[in-house]
Amino acid sequence: MVQYNETRLDAAFAALSDATRRGVLEQLSRADASITDLAGKFHMTLTGMKKHVGVLERAALVTTEKAGRVRTCRLGMRALEEEAAWIERHRQLWSARFDALDKIVEHLKCKEKADARRKRR
Amino acid sequence: MPEGKEGNPAAMNRTAVERKADRELVVTRTFNAPAHIVFEAWSKPELFKRWWVPKSLGMSMLSCDMDVRTGGAYRFVFRHPAFDQPMAFFGTYREVTPHKRLVWTNEESDQGAVTTVTFEENAGKTLVTLHELYPTKAARDEALAGSAEGLPEQFAQLDELLAGRS
Numbered sequence: 001m002v003q004y005n006e007t008r009l010d011a012a013f014a015a016l017s018d019a020t021r022r023g024v025l026e027q028l029s030r031a032d033a034s035i036t037d038l039a040g041k042f043h044m045t046l047t048g049m050k051k052h053v054g055v056l057e058r059a060a061l062v063t064t065e066k067a068g069r070v071r072t073c074r075l076g077m078r079a080l081e082e083e084a085a086w087i088e089r090h091r092q093l094w095s096a097r098f099d100a101l102d103k104i105v106e107h108l109k110c111k112e113k114a115d116a117r118r119k120r121r
Numbered sequence: 122m123p124e125g126k127e128g129n130p131a132a133m134n135r136t137a138v139e140r141k142a143d144r145e146l147v148v149t150r151t152f153n154a155p156a157h158i159v160f161e162a163w164s165k166p167e168l169f170k171r172w173w174v175p176k177s178l179g180m181s182m183l184s185c186d187m188d189v190r191t192g193g194a195y196r197f198v199f200r201h202p203a204f205d206q207p208m209a210f211f212g213t214y215r216e217v218t219p220h221k222r223l224v225w226t227n228e229e230s231d232q233g234a235v236t237t238v239t240f241e242e243n244a245g246k247t248l249v250t251l252h253e254l255y256p257t258k259a260a261r262d263e264a265l266a267g268s269a270e271g272l273p274e275q276f277a278q279l280d281e282l283l284a285g286r287s
Binding site for chain 2: 093096
């Protein structure tokens, strides 16, 4: 599962200490946006917005993905939720398999013990 | 459920899943039996087919051909009620080291993973580590992607499976 360590939390709080970055998060909670969109909404240069997004990205609050020439930003929490859902799907498959395997292994073990006992007699 | 005398019994039968790096999946679980027994259940088709497709997946295994030796091939055919045609999964065993290690390819698509399973025995118990290495991050992220819809049903069947144990 996703680990929150102190470094990550420190980075998150540092990222949230800036009003523009909080605004960017609020904006992204409504819809994904490109860096160009965000720069326009916050009356900022592209370079300035890239820096802010970089800080949010390092704090795992935002993820970005480049498609062609456009870099799209979205809330990091959604990426974390997707990761958690992915892990849960795989955990269910493997738990089900391994629970079934556990039964068989247990059965084989009992059988081996019984065979050994029979031989000793 | 048989519980180990030492350690945390609840932790022992837990299946752990994690994503490692960008292209990997790692699953671990400890079984309460020596490695040769656990390995047997992975390498004999008549045993393997009893657990690889648990009832909770809603699928049935139509055939299970396994030539478990280095360079040998395997082919599993499943049927799922949602699909008209059976599905085949196949590949090659790259490495077979009895009671220790199995490596196989998944060749049904070019995005298939290479699966490595290791068996580590310690004090009569066996730690199984299954590692899947996908060709790309996207292939790993998409593995099982379509199965989300079936979850509630899977939960119910899993409960049934677990209830049957006690």
